[in-house]
Structures are given as structure tokens and as C-alpha cells.
Amino acid sequence: MQVLQVQLEIRPDPAEVGRARRWARSRLAGSGIAVDEPLAETLVLLVSELVTNAVVHTGRPAVLRLSLPGVEAEDAAVRLEVADSSERVPVPRCVGGEATGGRGLALVDGLADRWGWSREGAGKRIWCELDRCAERAEPAGSEAPCPDAVYEGLAYEAV
Structure with a gap:
């Protein structure tokens, strides 16, 4: 299986979050992930959350890495890492309803299939993975091979 591994240097500047999202979107096409499919949207949101955490909470440069399986690896996981x-x-935080931040790791936990972190030299690496499922036409009434994501424990409010 071929895996495309790419990385982007992140400066400790909030403007880097938008640049990281644009960069991630631009890397999806070569792996067969359409920019408008749910996997791509979730991946870009996770990039945004993890890069924001690195920029806001460390004030230091970071490295964003993506491991994107090739088109032939329809069931492989997409991996995202941010090292600083x-x-x-x-540390995931519990925040009140009026708080304007503090939900990033809760979103990562709710959206990623797996996530974690490890020490890396004097710093750390935070990673998450999204399972990639092949879209296949299924007969009516049969269970889909890749069910829609269920976000248990998360509440959304449209304002």
C-alpha cells in the first residue's frame, strides 16, 4: 500500500490555522478524497483544532503531518499529527456553555476514530486517525459498510 506523507511547518501565529486548513485541503486530491466529502470536512476540522491548540497553547513552532493512503487503499486510515x-x-477540559474555547480536544475525541499523544524529545506529538471507507452502492434495506458518524455526547445548537 502506498501512503503519501506530507508535512507543513507551522509558525506560532494564529493566521497559520487558516493556512494549515488550505494546505490540508490541497493535499486530499492525490489520495482520492474529494474536498466536499465528509471525511475531508472532518479532517480539515481536526487540522484546525490541533493546529489551533499548538499555536494558542504553546506559542512555539509546530509541524503538521498528514499520512494519506493512496486511492487503492480504500479502507486504510488517514493520520494527522501535530508535533511541537x-x-x-x-488535557481535555470541561467548559461551561458560555465559554468561547476549551472544546478542541473534546471535538477531536468525538470526531476521530482514534487519538492520543506521546512525548517526542523535549516536546510532544498529538495524533488522530480517521478510518477511510470505500463508498459502495448497497441494496435497499441493507446495512451500509461505513455507517454515518454518530457523535454521542455532543450537542449542537444552530443559532
């Missing part, structure tokens, strides 16, 4: 030089451990 801060020793600060990522």
Missing part, C-alpha cells in the same frame, strides 16, 4: 516543542501535556 512544548512539554505541556494536552
